Amino acid sequence: MTSLPAATGKKLGLVIDLDTCVGCHACATSCKEWNSTGYSAPLTDQDAHGRDPHGAWLNRVHSYEVGDGGQSRTVHFPRSCLHCETPACVTVCPTGASYKRADDGIVLVNPDTCIGCKLCSWACPYGAREYDYDDGVMKKCTLCVDRIYNETMAPEDRVPACVRACPTGARHFGDLGDPASAVSRLVAEREGFDLLPELGFKPVNKYLPPRARKDHAAPSAARELPISAAPGSNVDRFFAWVDKTLSR
Amino acid sequence: MHPAYSVIVFTTASGAGYGLLIWLSAGVASGLLPRTPIFGAIGLGLALGLITTGLLSSMAHLGRPERAWRAFSQWRTSYLSREGIAALATYVPACALGAGWILGAITANQTAAAAWLAVCCALVTLYCTGMIYASLPTIRAWHHPLVAPVYIVLALATGGVLLCVLLAAYGRDLRIAAAVTMLALAAGWILKARYWTTIDSAERTHTAQAATGLGHLGTVRPLDPPHTQPNFVMREMGYQVARRHAEKLRRLSVALLFLVPIALLLWLLTPLPPFAQIILAVIALASATAGVLAERWLFFAEAEHVVVLYYRGGTA
Numbered sequence: 001m002t003s004l005p006a007a008t009g010k011k012l013g014l015v016i017d018l019d020t021c022v023g024c025h026a027c028a029t030s031c032k033e034w035n036s037t038g039y040s041a042p043l044t045d046q047d048a049h050g051r052d053p054h055g056a057w058l059n060r061v062h063s064y065e066v067g068d069g070g071q072s073r074t075v076h077f078p079r080s081c082l083h084c085e086t087p088a089c090v091t092v093c094p095t096g097a098s099y100k101r102a103d104d105g106i107v108l109v110n111p112d113t114c115i116g117c118k119l120c121s122w123a124c125p126y127g128a129r130e131y132d133y134d135d136g137v138m139k140k141c142t143l144c145v146d147r148i149y150n151e152t153m154a155p156e157d158r159v160p161a162c163v164r165a166c167p168t169g170a171r172h173f174g175d176l177g178d179p180a181s182a183v184s185r186l187v188a189e190r191e192g193f194d195l196l197p198e199l200g201f202k203p204v205n206k207y208l209p210p211r212a213r214k215d216h217a218a219p220s221a222a223r224e225l226p227i228s229a230a231p232g233s234n235v236d237r238f239f240a241w242v243d244k245t246l247s248r
Numbered sequence: 249m250h251p252a253y254s255v256i257v258f259t260t261a262s263g264a265g266y267g268l269l270i271w272l273s274a275g276v277a278s279g280l281l282p283r284t285p286i287f288g289a290i291g292l293g294l295a296l297g298l299i300t301t302g303l304l305s306s307m308a309h310l311g312r313p314e315r316a317w318r319a320f321s322q323w324r325t326s327y328l329s330r331e332g333i334a335a336l337a338t339y340v341p342a343c344a345l346g347a348g349w350i351l352g353a354i355t356a357n358q359t360a361a362a363a364w365l366a367v368c369c370a371l372v373t374l375y376c377t378g379m380i381y382a383s384l385p386t387i388r389a390w391h392h393p394l395v396a397p398v399y400i401v402l403a404l405a406t407g408g409v410l411l412c413v414l415l416a417a418y419g420r421d422l423r424i425a426a427a428v429t430m431l432a433l434a435a436g437w438i439l440k441a442r443y444w445t446t447i448d449s450a451e452r453t454h455t456a457q458a459a460t461g462l463g464h465l466g467t468v469r470p471l472d473p474p475h476t477q478p479n480f481v482m483r484e485m486g487y488q489v490a491r492r493h494a495e496k497l498r499r500l501s502v503a504l505l506f507l508v509p510i511a512l513l514l515w516l517l518t519p520l521p522p523f524a525q526i527i528l529a530v531i532a533l534a535s536a537t538a539g540v541l542a543e544r545w546l547f548f549a550e551a552e553h554v555v556v557l558y559y560r561g562g563t564a
Contacts (some may be wrong), residue, residue: 002326003324018462025474054483062559066460068466091325094319094328096321113315115312115315117319122384210465
């Protein structure tokens with residue numbers, strides 16, 4: 001079972017537009033909500049109201065500062081399973097609980113046969129797999145396998161929860177194995193790229209780069225912003241005192 | 249990488265057990281070891297006891313230990329599965345060796361055949377253990393050709409020290425065992441030193457720029473983390489030991505695992521009263537045990553996973 005299929009019928013996956021993502025975490029929270037009750041249930045948290053709250057989530061949104069000077073920008077970066085074509089997380093699995101579906105290429109964990117050895121999480125460079133400390137098994141993005149084929153849902157809802165939730169339309173779902181599909185055309189138009197391609201796992205999910213900025217001159221024209229109050233001035237110290245007092 | 253104590257105990261205890269099993273098997277098959285049943289019972293009992301303790305300890309690492317039997321199924325692709333099968337398979341020739349050596353239930357030739365088969369199975373198991381780590385390109389310090397040889401040689405070295413203790417306690421001539429063990433310890437020292445040198449000097453090829461694919465825009469620096477408390481990925485893969493701390497521990501593990509046991513075994517080559525022999529061998533064993541535990545802890549604590557790039561940027 002952990003042997004990979006020679007080829008998959010479809011290559012279902014996501015295309016994530018880093019140009020339009022606003023880092024609102026709606027994809028992450030809707031993912032957590034859907035998967036707390038669906039295929040991945042229970043998707044548990046530990047010490048939820050205590051000092052060290054943490055839990056298994058299948059989608060995480062980082063925010064990065066990229067570039068320098070006038071050309072620097074903030075890029076929000078959702079990170080989840082990329083449903084690789086040759087995923088090492090599947091081949092290292094000793095039980096066959098991890099598998100890649102031959103029909104659509106979705107990488108799944110069978111929660112009934114996973115022994116929770118965590119080796120798959122070591123094999124994945126993308127941090128896509130999280131251990132469920134209460135359930136004792138590994139959890140990962142299922143590409144909402146319990147939504148996309150669900151005929152009891154309205155057709156517009158038959159997409160992954162993260163795609164449905166994204167308020168800016170930064171997430172796209174489709175067959176990346178079909179060059180004529182909307183997602184494939186989007187990747188071709190916008191020069192979508194793979195994460196860590198040098199590791200050779202051939203991710204199916206693609207990321208679209210932020211568009212070039214037009215609102216700034218050359219990066220050499222570094223403009224110093226006027227500073228109203230020099231650091232250490234009385235005004236600064238006053239606001240620091242107010243902040244400190246109000247924070248008590 | 250987070251140093252899981254169950255895995256450290258497993259690899260060191262089972263490692264020493266397989267090492268001892270290899271020396272006992274080779275020794276009895278070549279006629280170098282006493283063929284008395286009591287020595288066989290104590291030696292094989294200790295080897296298989298350590299192996300079994302280690303394997304049980306590794307189950308403590310599992311979220312669902314009751315399903316561990318499923319791990320024997322995926323030997324086609326998984327080194328962890330191969331290790332499980334090889335570990336289980338080793339019990340068969342080891343028990344056959346016991347049947348011949350202790351009970352005399354099979355002929356001398358059959359016992360010798362079982363012994364050599366046990367050597368092969370134990371070596372395969374150790375190789376698979378090393379390859380679980382060496383086959384992961386996501387962890388630079390593990391994806392290294394010396395990782396599996398170091399696992400094998402350190403098992404032989406620690407198992408050899410155990411054999412010296414057994415021979416000393418049994419009042420037998422241990423000079424050959426001590427000499428062979430010193431060779432294994434020296435080989436382990438050379439390989440481990442070489443491993444550390446190459447790991448330290450190797451270029452960090454993975455960058456936050458490649459991890460995010462944003463390198464064409466400039467350097468990538470984390471601004472806001474995705475969550476406020478460490479998640480599983482950070483707890484498991486984000487463990488980092490301070491460099492100064494690691495260097496101190498490296499020196500300590502070299503002294504305890506290689507230097508002290510080699511010195512004591514050299515001393516054991518000289519004529520000594522039996523009681524002194526036992527004391528020296530036991531000190532060598534205690535030292536090597538502490539040393540191999542430190543070495544294995546460092547193997548995990550010093551290893552850096554590519555995924556940390558997403559959390560702390562930089563290179564890995």
